[in-house]
Amino acid sequence: MSTTVGSPRGVVKVESREVTRAEVEDFLYREAQLLDEWRLDEWLTLIEPGGRLEVPTTDWAGWDATTAGYFVADDYELIQARVKRLKSRKAHAENPHSRTHRMISNVLLLEAGAETVWISANFLIHRYRDGGAYTYVGRYEHVLKVDPDGLRFRLRRAVPVMESMDPGARLSFIL
Protein backbone atom coordinates (compact mmCIF):
# COMPACT_ATOMS: atom_id res chain seq x y z
CA MET A 1 0.00 0.00 0.00
CA SER A 2 1.50 3.33 -0.82
CA THR A 3 0.36 6.85 -1.28
CA THR A 4 1.96 9.12 -3.82
CA VAL A 5 4.67 11.61 -3.02
CA GLY A 6 3.09 15.00 -3.27
CA SER A 7 -0.22 14.01 -1.76
CA PRO A 8 0.64 13.75 1.88
CA ARG A 9 -1.92 12.39 4.27
CA GLY A 10 -2.64 12.59 7.91
CA VAL A 11 -2.63 8.84 8.19
CA VAL A 12 -1.03 5.98 6.24
CA LYS A 13 -1.23 2.25 6.58
CA VAL A 14 1.95 0.19 6.91
CA GLU A 15 1.11 -3.49 6.89
CA SER A 16 -1.85 -3.79 9.18
CA ARG A 17 -0.94 -0.80 11.29
CA GLU A 18 -1.97 2.79 10.91
CA VAL A 19 0.58 5.55 11.33
CA THR A 20 -0.78 9.00 12.02
CA ARG A 21 0.82 12.38 11.64
CA ALA A 22 0.36 12.87 15.37
CA GLU A 23 2.41 9.75 16.07
CA VAL A 24 5.20 10.94 13.77
CA GLU A 25 5.10 14.38 15.33
CA ASP A 26 5.35 12.91 18.82
CA PHE A 27 8.32 10.84 17.66
CA LEU A 28 10.12 13.84 16.19
CA TYR A 29 9.37 16.06 19.19
CA ARG A 30 10.64 13.38 21.53
CA GLU A 31 13.82 13.08 19.47
CA ALA A 32 14.30 16.85 19.52
CA GLN A 33 14.00 16.83 23.29
CA LEU A 34 16.59 14.05 23.67
CA LEU A 35 19.03 15.90 21.40
CA ASP A 36 18.49 19.28 23.06
CA GLU A 37 19.14 17.62 26.42
CA TRP A 38 22.19 15.76 25.04
CA ARG A 39 20.71 12.38 26.06
CA LEU A 40 22.62 10.71 23.27
CA ASP A 41 22.41 7.10 24.46
CA GLU A 42 18.64 7.34 24.53
CA TRP A 43 18.74 9.08 21.15
CA LEU A 44 20.74 6.20 19.71
CA THR A 45 17.94 3.77 20.58
CA LEU A 46 15.74 5.68 18.12
CA ILE A 47 17.99 4.50 15.26
CA GLU A 48 17.39 1.06 13.88
CA PRO A 49 20.57 -1.08 13.94
CA GLY A 50 21.82 -0.74 10.38
CA GLY A 51 20.28 2.71 10.11
CA ARG A 52 21.96 5.69 8.50
CA LEU A 53 22.55 9.31 9.41
CA GLU A 54 23.00 11.76 6.56
CA VAL A 55 23.50 15.46 6.04
CA PRO A 56 23.97 16.42 2.40
CA THR A 57 25.92 19.50 1.41
CA THR A 58 24.21 22.82 0.78
CA ASP A 59 24.48 22.44 -3.02
CA TRP A 60 22.53 19.17 -2.81
CA ALA A 61 20.47 18.25 -5.84
CA GLY A 62 19.25 14.86 -4.70
CA TRP A 63 22.54 12.92 -5.04
CA ASP A 64 22.97 10.03 -2.66
CA ALA A 65 25.98 9.55 -0.44
CA THR A 66 27.50 6.96 -2.76
CA THR A 67 27.94 9.47 -5.57
CA ALA A 68 28.48 12.90 -4.05
CA GLY A 69 30.24 14.65 -1.23
CA TYR A 70 28.20 15.01 1.96
CA PHE A 71 28.64 16.64 5.33
CA VAL A 72 27.63 13.47 7.16
CA ALA A 73 27.32 10.00 5.63
CA ASP A 74 27.32 7.72 8.66
CA ASP A 75 26.50 4.07 8.59
CA TYR A 76 25.38 2.54 11.88
CA GLU A 77 28.92 1.94 13.10
CA LEU A 78 29.84 5.55 12.49
CA ILE A 79 26.68 6.75 14.23
CA GLN A 80 27.79 4.78 17.26
CA ALA A 81 31.30 6.21 16.97
CA ARG A 82 29.81 9.70 16.68
CA VAL A 83 27.75 9.26 19.84
CA LYS A 84 30.70 7.85 21.71
CA ARG A 85 32.82 10.79 20.56
CA LEU A 86 30.22 13.39 21.49
CA LYS A 87 29.94 11.93 24.98
CA SER A 88 33.69 12.32 25.49
CA ARG A 89 35.16 15.39 27.11
CA LYS A 90 37.77 15.20 24.34
CA ALA A 91 35.26 16.08 21.64
CA HIS A 92 36.67 19.58 21.76
CA ALA A 93 34.22 21.06 19.29
CA GLU A 94 31.44 20.15 21.71
CA ASN A 95 33.16 20.68 25.02
CA PRO A 96 31.39 22.50 26.44
CA HIS A 97 28.30 21.38 24.57
CA SER A 98 26.43 23.73 22.34
CA ARG A 99 23.05 24.75 23.64
CA THR A 100 20.49 23.84 21.02
CA HIS A 101 16.83 24.61 20.70
CA ARG A 102 14.89 22.77 18.04
CA MET A 103 11.58 23.63 16.43
CA ILE A 104 9.94 21.08 14.18
CA SER A 105 6.94 21.72 11.99
CA ASN A 106 5.29 21.04 8.62
CA VAL A 107 5.32 17.31 9.25
CA LEU A 108 4.13 15.36 6.22
CA LEU A 109 3.62 11.64 5.70
CA LEU A 110 4.80 11.16 2.14
CA GLU A 111 4.69 7.50 1.31
CA ALA A 112 4.27 4.14 2.96
CA GLY A 113 6.56 1.24 2.09
CA ALA A 114 6.33 -2.41 3.09
CA GLU A 115 7.53 -1.74 6.62
CA THR A 116 8.43 1.91 6.52
CA VAL A 117 6.94 5.34 6.17
CA TRP A 118 8.72 8.24 4.45
CA ILE A 119 8.14 11.54 6.10
CA SER A 120 9.36 15.07 5.77
CA ALA A 121 9.37 17.94 8.23
CA ASN A 122 10.91 21.37 8.55
CA PHE A 123 13.39 22.16 11.26
CA LEU A 124 14.74 25.32 12.76
CA ILE A 125 17.60 24.87 15.19
CA HIS A 126 19.12 27.66 17.21
CA ARG A 127 22.55 26.87 18.54
CA TYR A 128 24.47 28.94 21.07
CA ARG A 129 28.10 28.64 22.01
CA ASP A 130 31.01 30.91 22.92
CA GLY A 131 28.79 33.95 22.85
CA GLY A 132 27.71 33.19 19.30
CA ALA A 133 24.21 32.42 18.02
CA TYR A 134 23.76 30.25 14.96
CA THR A 135 20.65 29.29 13.10
CA TYR A 136 20.24 26.11 11.09
CA VAL A 137 17.27 25.89 8.81
CA GLY A 138 16.35 22.82 6.86
CA ARG A 139 14.17 19.89 6.15
CA TYR A 140 14.13 16.37 7.45
CA GLU A 141 13.64 13.59 4.94
CA HIS A 142 13.38 10.47 7.04
CA VAL A 143 12.57 6.85 6.39
CA LEU A 144 10.98 5.48 9.56
CA LYS A 145 10.71 1.81 10.33
CA VAL A 146 7.22 1.11 11.64
CA ASP A 147 7.32 -1.27 14.60
CA PRO A 148 4.19 -2.59 16.27
CA ASP A 149 4.74 -0.32 19.22
CA GLY A 150 6.58 2.65 17.78
CA LEU A 151 8.87 4.15 15.16
CA ARG A 152 12.60 4.13 14.55
CA PHE A 153 14.92 5.76 12.03
CA ARG A 154 16.05 3.65 9.11
CA LEU A 155 17.38 6.75 7.37
CA ARG A 156 17.68 10.02 9.21
CA ARG A 157 18.50 12.75 6.75
CA ALA A 158 18.73 16.44 7.63
CA VAL A 159 18.90 18.64 4.55
CA PRO A 160 20.21 22.12 5.27
CA VAL A 161 18.63 24.85 3.17
CA MET A 162 21.24 27.50 3.95
CA GLU A 163 23.56 28.50 1.09
CA SER A 164 26.56 27.45 3.13
CA MET A 165 27.50 26.76 6.74
CA ASP A 166 27.79 30.26 8.17
CA PRO A 167 30.84 31.43 10.12
CA GLY A 168 31.04 29.31 13.23
CA ALA A 169 28.11 27.17 12.12
CA ARG A 170 29.79 23.81 11.93
CA LEU A 171 27.95 20.53 12.34
CA SER A 172 29.68 19.29 15.46
CA PHE A 173 26.31 18.44 17.01
CA ILE A 174 23.55 16.26 15.56
CA LEU A 175 21.55 18.32 13.10
Add this chain to the structure above:
Amino acid sequence: MAQQTPVRPLGAAGAMIDEDWEALRFRVHRSAYRDPEVFRTEVDRIWNHTWLYLGHETEIPKAGDFKTRTLGGRPLIFCRDADGQVRAFFNACTHRGTVLCRHSEGNTKFFQCFYHAWAFSNSGELAALPGDDAYPDDPAFRASMALRQVPRLQIHEGFVFVAFDPDVPDLLTHLGPAAHYMSLTAKIGEHGMTTLPGVQLYSVKGNWKLAVENAMDGYHFAPTHNTFVGYLRETGFAVTDDDQYAYDLGGGHGLLVLTGHNGRIGMVWEPRFGDEEKARTVTKRRELEARLGPELAAEVADASRILFVFPNLLLFDLEALTIRQLEPVAADRTDVRAWQFVEVGEPESVRALRIKTMVSFVGPGGLATPDDIEAYEAVQRGITATADAVDPAHDWSDMSRGMANEKQGNQGRSIDEGAMRSFWRRWAEVVGAGTSVAGDPPAGTPAAGPTSGGAGR
Protein backbone atom coordinates in the same frame (compact mmCIF):
# COMPACT_ATOMS: atom_id res chain seq x y z
CA MET B 1 75.21 38.60 17.69
CA ALA B 2 71.97 40.19 16.57
CA GLN B 3 72.02 40.98 12.85
CA GLN B 4 68.72 42.80 12.78
CA THR B 5 67.26 42.78 9.29
CA PRO B 6 64.11 44.79 9.60
CA VAL B 7 62.35 44.65 6.28
CA ARG B 8 59.66 47.32 5.76
CA PRO B 9 57.95 47.24 9.14
CA LEU B 10 54.21 46.90 8.89
CA GLY B 11 52.45 49.83 10.50
CA ALA B 12 53.48 50.64 14.01
CA ALA B 13 53.75 47.00 14.97
CA GLY B 14 57.38 46.75 13.90
CA ALA B 15 58.72 43.27 13.19
CA MET B 16 56.03 40.62 12.87
CA ILE B 17 58.35 37.64 12.72
CA ASP B 18 61.01 37.17 15.33
CA GLU B 19 63.52 34.47 14.46
CA ASP B 20 66.43 33.79 16.78
CA TRP B 21 68.81 30.96 15.99
CA GLU B 22 70.79 31.43 19.22
CA ALA B 23 67.78 31.15 21.47
CA LEU B 24 66.12 28.69 19.02
CA ARG B 25 63.05 30.86 19.02
CA PHE B 26 60.56 31.60 16.27
CA ARG B 27 57.65 33.85 17.06
CA VAL B 28 54.84 35.40 15.08
CA HIS B 29 53.27 38.60 16.29
CA ARG B 30 49.59 38.00 16.98
CA SER B 31 48.49 41.13 15.18
CA ALA B 32 49.26 39.14 12.00
CA TYR B 33 45.97 37.29 12.59
CA ARG B 34 44.01 40.20 13.97
CA ASP B 35 44.87 43.45 12.30
CA PRO B 36 42.52 44.58 9.49
CA GLU B 37 45.46 46.56 8.06
CA VAL B 38 47.53 43.38 7.75
CA PHE B 39 44.53 41.72 6.13
CA ARG B 40 44.21 44.48 3.52
CA THR B 41 47.93 44.22 2.80
CA GLU B 42 47.57 40.46 2.30
CA VAL B 43 44.69 40.83 -0.13
CA ASP B 44 46.70 43.39 -2.04
CA ARG B 45 50.15 41.79 -2.06
CA ILE B 46 49.19 38.13 -2.05
CA TRP B 47 45.73 37.72 -3.55
CA ASN B 48 46.17 40.48 -6.14
CA HIS B 49 49.64 39.41 -7.27
CA THR B 50 49.96 35.64 -6.93
CA TRP B 51 48.55 32.60 -8.68
CA LEU B 52 45.36 31.51 -6.93
CA TYR B 53 43.60 28.18 -7.15
CA LEU B 54 40.26 28.78 -8.86
CA GLY B 55 38.85 25.30 -9.32
CA HIS B 56 39.22 22.00 -11.13
CA GLU B 57 38.46 21.49 -14.81
CA THR B 58 36.18 18.58 -13.99
CA GLU B 59 33.80 20.94 -12.20
CA ILE B 60 32.85 22.30 -15.62
CA PRO B 61 33.09 19.26 -17.91
CA LYS B 62 30.79 20.35 -20.76
CA ALA B 63 30.81 23.36 -23.09
CA GLY B 64 28.71 26.09 -21.46
CA ASP B 65 29.14 24.78 -17.91
CA PHE B 66 29.85 27.47 -15.38
CA LYS B 67 30.35 28.07 -11.67
CA THR B 68 30.51 31.38 -9.90
CA ARG B 69 33.02 31.81 -7.15
CA THR B 70 34.74 34.56 -5.20
CA LEU B 71 38.53 34.77 -5.00
CA GLY B 72 40.31 37.44 -3.01
CA GLY B 73 36.92 39.12 -2.64
CA ARG B 74 36.39 39.36 -6.42
CA PRO B 75 33.29 37.68 -7.85
CA LEU B 76 34.27 35.49 -10.82
CA ILE B 77 32.67 33.32 -13.47
CA PHE B 78 34.57 30.07 -14.01
CA CYS B 79 33.30 28.55 -17.24
CA ARG B 80 33.91 26.44 -20.29
CA ASP B 81 33.10 28.31 -23.48
CA ALA B 82 31.34 26.96 -26.58
CA ASP B 83 34.69 25.79 -27.97
CA GLY B 84 35.51 23.89 -24.81
CA GLN B 85 38.09 26.35 -23.52
CA VAL B 86 38.28 27.03 -19.79
CA ARG B 87 37.83 30.70 -18.94
CA ALA B 88 37.58 32.98 -15.97
CA PHE B 89 35.80 36.33 -16.11
CA PHE B 90 35.21 38.99 -13.56
CA ASN B 91 31.56 38.56 -12.72
CA ALA B 92 30.57 42.15 -13.38
CA CYS B 93 28.75 43.64 -16.34
CA THR B 94 31.00 45.94 -18.34
CA HIS B 95 28.12 48.40 -18.66
CA ARG B 96 27.61 49.53 -15.09
CA GLY B 97 29.11 46.76 -13.04
CA THR B 98 26.12 44.64 -12.06
CA VAL B 99 26.95 41.10 -11.02
CA LEU B 100 26.30 39.42 -14.31
CA CYS B 101 25.67 35.84 -13.28
CA ARG B 102 23.76 35.43 -10.05
CA HIS B 103 23.55 31.63 -10.12
CA SER B 104 26.13 29.49 -8.39
CA GLU B 105 26.32 27.02 -11.27
CA GLY B 106 24.68 26.00 -14.50
CA ASN B 107 25.11 25.74 -18.26
CA THR B 108 24.59 28.60 -20.67
CA LYS B 109 25.62 30.01 -24.04
CA PHE B 110 25.05 33.59 -22.91
CA PHE B 111 25.32 35.52 -19.70
CA GLN B 112 22.68 38.20 -19.76
CA CYS B 113 22.67 41.12 -17.40
CA PHE B 114 19.19 41.72 -16.03
CA TYR B 115 19.72 45.44 -15.51
CA HIS B 116 19.79 46.75 -19.11
CA ALA B 117 19.84 43.35 -20.82
CA TRP B 118 23.34 43.35 -22.29
CA ALA B 119 24.29 39.79 -23.16
CA PHE B 120 27.74 38.22 -23.38
CA SER B 121 28.71 34.94 -25.00
CA ASN B 122 30.41 32.36 -22.81
CA SER B 123 33.69 33.35 -24.45
CA GLY B 124 33.16 36.94 -23.35
CA GLU B 125 32.10 38.87 -26.46
CA LEU B 126 29.33 41.38 -26.12
CA ALA B 127 26.63 39.58 -28.09
CA ALA B 128 23.56 41.76 -27.66
CA LEU B 129 23.23 45.42 -26.87
CA PRO B 130 19.62 46.61 -26.72
CA GLY B 131 19.12 49.97 -28.38
CA ASP B 132 22.54 49.92 -29.93
CA ASP B 133 21.61 52.76 -32.32
CA ALA B 134 22.42 55.16 -29.49
CA TYR B 135 25.97 53.85 -29.23
CA PRO B 136 28.91 54.55 -31.55
CA ASP B 137 28.57 52.54 -34.76
CA ASP B 138 31.99 51.05 -34.31
CA PRO B 139 33.11 47.46 -33.73
CA ALA B 140 35.84 48.78 -31.47
CA PHE B 141 33.17 50.01 -29.08
CA ARG B 142 31.66 46.54 -28.78
CA ALA B 143 35.08 45.01 -28.43
CA SER B 144 35.90 47.41 -25.62
CA MET B 145 32.78 46.23 -23.81
CA ALA B 146 33.69 42.54 -23.88
CA LEU B 147 33.58 40.76 -20.53
CA ARG B 148 36.75 41.34 -18.52
CA GLN B 149 38.86 38.20 -18.44
CA VAL B 150 41.06 37.46 -15.50
CA PRO B 151 44.55 38.50 -16.69
CA ARG B 152 46.15 35.07 -16.35
CA LEU B 153 44.75 31.55 -16.37
CA GLN B 154 46.84 28.39 -16.48
CA ILE B 155 46.04 24.78 -15.80
CA HIS B 156 48.23 22.12 -14.23
CA GLU B 157 46.86 18.56 -14.30
CA GLY B 158 43.30 19.89 -14.39
CA PHE B 159 43.86 22.30 -11.48
CA VAL B 160 42.92 25.75 -12.76
CA PHE B 161 44.82 28.74 -11.42
CA VAL B 162 44.26 32.41 -12.12
CA ALA B 163 46.18 35.58 -11.37
CA PHE B 164 44.86 39.13 -11.21
CA ASP B 165 48.30 40.44 -12.13
CA PRO B 166 49.44 39.81 -15.72
CA ASP B 167 53.10 39.93 -14.67
CA VAL B 168 53.22 36.86 -12.46
CA PRO B 169 55.76 34.19 -13.44
CA ASP B 170 54.48 31.12 -15.25
CA LEU B 171 52.28 28.82 -13.19
CA LEU B 172 54.83 26.00 -13.18
CA THR B 173 57.50 28.40 -11.97
CA HIS B 174 55.19 29.47 -9.16
CA LEU B 175 54.33 25.89 -8.25
CA GLY B 176 57.93 24.68 -8.29
CA PRO B 177 58.25 21.25 -6.68
CA ALA B 178 54.59 21.44 -5.57
CA ALA B 179 53.62 20.71 -9.20
CA HIS B 180 55.02 17.21 -8.85
CA TYR B 181 52.89 16.43 -5.81
CA MET B 182 49.80 17.68 -7.57
CA SER B 183 50.70 15.37 -10.44
CA LEU B 184 50.95 12.43 -8.06
CA THR B 185 47.32 12.90 -7.06
CA ALA B 186 46.30 13.22 -10.69
CA LYS B 187 47.97 9.89 -11.49
CA ILE B 188 45.98 7.83 -9.02
CA GLY B 189 43.09 6.99 -11.32
CA GLU B 190 43.67 4.71 -14.28
CA HIS B 191 40.98 6.66 -16.12
CA GLY B 192 41.78 9.99 -14.52
CA MET B 193 40.37 11.85 -11.56
CA THR B 194 37.31 13.98 -11.10
CA THR B 195 35.76 16.26 -8.55
CA LEU B 196 32.35 15.24 -7.20
CA PRO B 197 29.30 17.38 -6.71
CA GLY B 198 28.42 17.84 -3.07
CA VAL B 199 30.82 20.63 -2.25
CA GLN B 200 31.37 21.37 1.41
CA LEU B 201 30.90 25.10 1.77
CA TYR B 202 31.55 26.53 5.18
CA SER B 203 32.97 29.48 6.91
CA VAL B 204 35.26 29.74 9.88
CA LYS B 205 35.61 32.51 12.43
CA GLY B 206 39.34 32.53 12.07
CA ASN B 207 42.16 34.01 10.02
CA TRP B 208 43.04 32.11 6.84
CA LYS B 209 46.62 31.58 8.02
CA LEU B 210 45.34 29.59 10.99
CA ALA B 211 43.80 27.15 8.51
CA VAL B 212 47.16 26.86 6.75
CA GLU B 213 49.00 26.36 10.02
CA ASN B 214 46.52 23.72 11.15
CA ALA B 215 47.01 21.71 7.95
CA MET B 216 50.81 21.87 8.25
CA ASP B 217 50.78 21.02 11.96
CA GLY B 218 51.23 17.36 12.86
CA TYR B 219 51.81 18.31 16.49
CA HIS B 220 48.11 18.89 17.12
CA PHE B 221 46.91 15.60 15.71
CA ALA B 222 46.96 13.42 18.80
CA PRO B 223 45.60 15.89 21.36
CA THR B 224 43.08 17.67 19.12
CA HIS B 225 41.82 14.51 17.45
CA ASN B 226 41.87 12.36 20.55
CA THR B 227 38.38 11.00 19.89
CA PHE B 228 39.14 10.27 16.23
CA VAL B 229 42.40 8.53 17.13
CA GLY B 230 40.34 6.50 19.62
CA TYR B 231 37.87 5.57 16.91
CA LEU B 232 40.70 4.46 14.61
CA ARG B 233 42.20 2.34 17.38
CA GLU B 234 38.85 0.67 17.97
CA THR B 235 38.56 -0.17 14.30
CA GLY B 236 41.91 -1.94 14.55
CA PHE B 237 44.25 0.73 13.26
CA ALA B 238 46.93 2.24 15.48
CA VAL B 239 48.07 5.73 14.61
CA THR B 240 51.73 6.58 14.97
CA ASP B 241 53.78 9.74 14.62
CA ASP B 242 56.87 7.87 13.43
CA ASP B 243 58.45 8.41 10.08
CA GLN B 244 56.44 11.48 9.21
CA TYR B 245 58.15 14.45 7.68
CA ALA B 246 57.61 18.05 6.73
CA TYR B 247 59.09 19.62 3.62
CA ASP B 248 59.56 23.21 2.59
CA LEU B 249 58.84 23.21 -1.12
CA GLY B 250 59.85 26.85 -1.49
CA GLY B 251 57.58 29.69 -2.51
CA GLY B 252 55.56 29.23 0.66
CA HIS B 253 54.37 25.79 -0.42
CA GLY B 254 54.60 23.04 2.16
CA LEU B 255 54.26 19.28 2.29
CA LEU B 256 53.70 16.74 5.02
CA VAL B 257 54.47 13.14 4.15
CA LEU B 258 52.76 10.75 6.53
CA THR B 259 53.02 7.03 6.77
CA GLY B 260 51.61 6.05 10.14
CA HIS B 261 48.76 8.51 9.87
CA ASN B 262 46.00 6.59 8.18
CA GLY B 263 45.11 4.13 5.50
CA ARG B 264 44.18 5.14 1.99
CA ILE B 265 41.35 3.77 -0.10
CA GLY B 266 42.86 1.61 -2.82
CA MET B 267 46.39 2.05 -1.49
CA VAL B 268 46.99 1.29 2.17
CA TRP B 269 44.43 -1.00 3.68
CA GLU B 270 43.13 -0.77 7.20
CA PRO B 271 40.51 -2.97 8.87
CA ARG B 272 37.67 -0.46 8.81
CA PHE B 273 37.78 -0.55 4.99
CA GLY B 274 36.59 -4.19 4.94
CA ASP B 275 37.80 -7.32 3.11
CA GLU B 276 36.55 -6.43 -0.35
CA GLU B 277 38.74 -3.35 -0.24
CA LYS B 278 41.69 -5.41 0.97
CA ALA B 279 41.71 -7.43 -2.23
CA ARG B 280 41.21 -4.33 -4.34
CA THR B 281 44.21 -2.65 -2.73
CA VAL B 282 46.41 -5.46 -4.01
CA THR B 283 44.92 -5.25 -7.51
CA LYS B 284 45.14 -1.48 -7.53
CA ARG B 285 48.78 -1.55 -6.57
CA ARG B 286 49.52 -3.92 -9.47
CA GLU B 287 47.66 -1.63 -11.83
CA LEU B 288 49.69 1.37 -10.60
CA GLU B 289 52.97 -0.48 -11.06
CA ALA B 290 52.09 -1.59 -14.55
CA ARG B 291 51.04 1.92 -15.55
CA LEU B 292 53.58 4.06 -13.72
CA GLY B 293 56.51 1.76 -13.01
CA PRO B 294 57.49 0.56 -9.53
CA GLU B 295 59.13 3.76 -8.31
CA LEU B 296 56.38 6.17 -9.20
CA ALA B 297 53.75 3.64 -8.09
CA ALA B 298 55.44 3.47 -4.70
CA GLU B 299 55.50 7.23 -4.46
CA VAL B 300 51.82 7.50 -5.33
CA ALA B 301 50.69 4.60 -3.20
CA ASP B 302 52.72 4.26 -0.05
CA ALA B 303 52.43 7.52 1.81
CA SER B 304 49.72 9.96 2.71
CA ARG B 305 50.39 13.59 1.96
CA ILE B 306 49.07 16.99 2.86
CA LEU B 307 50.15 19.56 0.30
CA PHE B 308 49.76 23.29 0.74
CA VAL B 309 50.06 25.39 -2.39
CA PHE B 310 50.57 29.01 -1.43
CA PRO B 311 48.29 30.78 -0.74
CA ASN B 312 44.87 29.12 -1.03
CA LEU B 313 45.01 25.43 -2.00
CA LEU B 314 45.26 22.38 0.22
CA LEU B 315 45.32 18.83 -1.08
CA PHE B 316 44.60 16.20 1.52
CA ASP B 317 45.76 12.90 0.08
CA LEU B 318 44.75 10.88 3.11
CA GLU B 319 42.10 8.16 3.46
CA ALA B 320 40.78 9.67 0.27
CA LEU B 321 41.48 12.88 -1.55
CA THR B 322 40.04 16.25 -0.68
CA ILE B 323 40.70 19.54 -2.44
CA ARG B 324 40.27 22.46 -0.07
CA GLN B 325 40.27 26.10 -1.08
CA LEU B 326 40.64 29.02 1.30
CA GLU B 327 39.05 32.38 0.70
CA PRO B 328 39.95 35.14 3.14
CA VAL B 329 36.92 37.29 3.94
CA ALA B 330 38.20 39.37 6.83
CA ALA B 331 41.06 39.17 9.30
CA ASP B 332 38.89 36.94 11.46
CA ARG B 333 36.85 35.08 8.85
CA THR B 334 37.65 32.54 6.16
CA ASP B 335 35.36 30.86 3.67
CA VAL B 336 36.25 27.28 2.83
CA ARG B 337 35.22 25.16 -0.14
CA ALA B 338 36.04 21.47 -0.24
CA TRP B 339 35.60 18.88 -2.96
CA GLN B 340 36.03 15.14 -2.95
CA PHE B 341 38.51 14.20 -5.68
CA VAL B 342 37.95 10.65 -6.87
CA GLU B 343 39.04 8.08 -9.43
CA VAL B 344 37.01 8.12 -12.61
CA GLY B 345 35.21 4.84 -13.16
CA GLU B 346 35.82 3.23 -9.80
CA PRO B 347 33.19 0.69 -8.68
CA GLU B 348 30.20 2.14 -6.87
CA SER B 349 31.02 0.27 -3.66
CA VAL B 350 34.50 1.81 -3.60
CA ARG B 351 33.09 5.25 -4.32
CA ALA B 352 30.65 4.86 -1.42
CA LEU B 353 33.42 3.68 0.91
CA ARG B 354 35.63 6.57 -0.15
CA ILE B 355 32.95 9.18 0.51
CA LYS B 356 31.90 7.65 3.80
CA THR B 357 35.48 7.35 5.03
CA MET B 358 36.53 10.80 3.98
CA VAL B 359 33.55 12.67 5.28
CA SER B 360 33.77 10.79 8.57
CA PHE B 361 37.01 12.75 9.05
CA VAL B 362 36.89 15.97 7.06
CA GLY B 363 34.42 18.77 6.84
CA PRO B 364 32.29 20.59 9.37
CA GLY B 365 30.24 17.43 10.00
CA GLY B 366 33.14 14.97 10.32
CA LEU B 367 34.51 13.40 13.47
CA ALA B 368 37.76 15.36 13.26
CA THR B 369 37.60 18.64 11.32
CA PRO B 370 35.15 20.26 13.78
CA ASP B 371 37.89 19.99 16.40
CA ASP B 372 40.33 21.70 14.04
CA ILE B 373 37.80 24.45 13.47
CA GLU B 374 37.30 24.70 17.22
CA ALA B 375 41.06 25.05 17.57
CA TYR B 376 41.55 27.89 15.17
CA GLU B 377 38.39 29.69 16.16
CA ALA B 378 39.64 29.43 19.75
CA VAL B 379 43.01 30.89 18.68
CA GLN B 380 41.22 33.78 17.03
CA ARG B 381 39.30 34.51 20.23
CA GLY B 382 42.29 33.88 22.51
CA ILE B 383 44.76 36.18 20.82
CA THR B 384 42.70 39.24 21.64
CA ALA B 385 43.70 38.68 25.28
CA THR B 386 47.22 40.01 24.77
CA ALA B 387 46.48 42.74 22.23
CA ASP B 388 48.05 45.99 23.38
CA ALA B 389 49.09 44.18 26.54
CA VAL B 390 51.00 45.99 29.27
CA ASP B 391 53.92 43.72 28.45
CA PRO B 392 54.17 43.61 24.63
CA ALA B 393 56.34 40.50 24.87
CA HIS B 394 53.18 38.54 25.63
CA ASP B 395 51.55 39.21 22.29
CA TRP B 396 53.49 36.60 20.30
CA SER B 397 52.71 33.04 19.23
CA ASP B 398 55.51 30.52 19.48
CA MET B 399 56.47 28.27 16.58
CA SER B 400 59.91 27.15 17.62
CA ARG B 401 59.25 23.43 18.00
CA GLY B 402 61.96 21.43 16.24
CA MET B 403 64.29 24.37 15.58
CA ALA B 404 67.29 22.64 17.11
CA ASN B 405 66.74 19.79 14.71
CA GLU B 406 66.36 22.25 11.85
CA LYS B 407 69.57 24.01 12.87
CA GLN B 408 71.43 20.70 12.62
CA GLY B 409 70.15 20.43 9.07
CA ASN B 410 67.97 17.38 9.78
CA GLN B 411 64.79 16.70 7.87
CA GLY B 412 61.91 18.35 9.70
CA ARG B 413 59.29 16.14 11.29
CA SER B 414 55.59 16.60 10.67
CA ILE B 415 55.07 16.88 14.43
CA ASP B 416 57.34 19.92 14.56
CA GLU B 417 56.58 23.42 13.45
CA GLY B 418 59.07 23.75 10.60
CA ALA B 419 56.44 23.73 7.86
CA MET B 420 54.77 26.68 9.57
CA ARG B 421 58.05 28.54 9.87
CA SER B 422 58.72 28.22 6.15
CA PHE B 423 55.17 29.39 5.41
CA TRP B 424 55.61 32.44 7.64
CA ARG B 425 58.99 33.31 6.16
CA ARG B 426 57.47 33.38 2.70
CA TRP B 427 54.43 35.25 3.97
CA ALA B 428 56.62 37.96 5.51
CA GLU B 429 58.57 38.27 2.29
CA VAL B 430 55.46 38.67 0.15
CA VAL B 431 53.51 41.05 2.40
CA GLY B 432 56.63 42.99 3.31
CA ALA B 433 56.21 42.38 7.01
CA GLY B 434 59.10 43.18 9.27
CA THR B 435 61.30 40.23 10.21
CA SER B 436 64.00 40.23 12.80
CA VAL B 437 66.59 37.50 12.50
CA ALA B 438 69.22 36.88 15.13
CA GLY B 439 71.98 34.30 15.14
CA ASP B 440 73.00 32.13 12.22
CA PRO B 441 70.34 30.21 10.34
CA PRO B 442 71.31 26.69 9.22
CA ALA B 443 73.70 26.85 6.28
CA GLY B 444 72.34 24.17 3.99
CA THR B 445 68.78 24.49 2.82
CA PRO B 446 66.96 21.16 3.24
CA ALA B 447 65.98 19.18 0.18
CA ALA B 448 62.95 20.54 -1.64
CA GLY B 449 61.04 17.32 -1.23
CA PRO B 450 61.36 13.67 -0.36
CA THR B 451 63.66 12.08 -2.89
CA SER B 452 62.56 8.91 -4.55
CA GLY B 453 62.95 6.02 -2.15
CA GLY B 454 63.72 8.48 0.64
CA ALA B 455 61.91 9.50 3.76
CA GLY B 456 58.23 8.97 4.11
CA ARG B 457 57.96 5.26 3.50
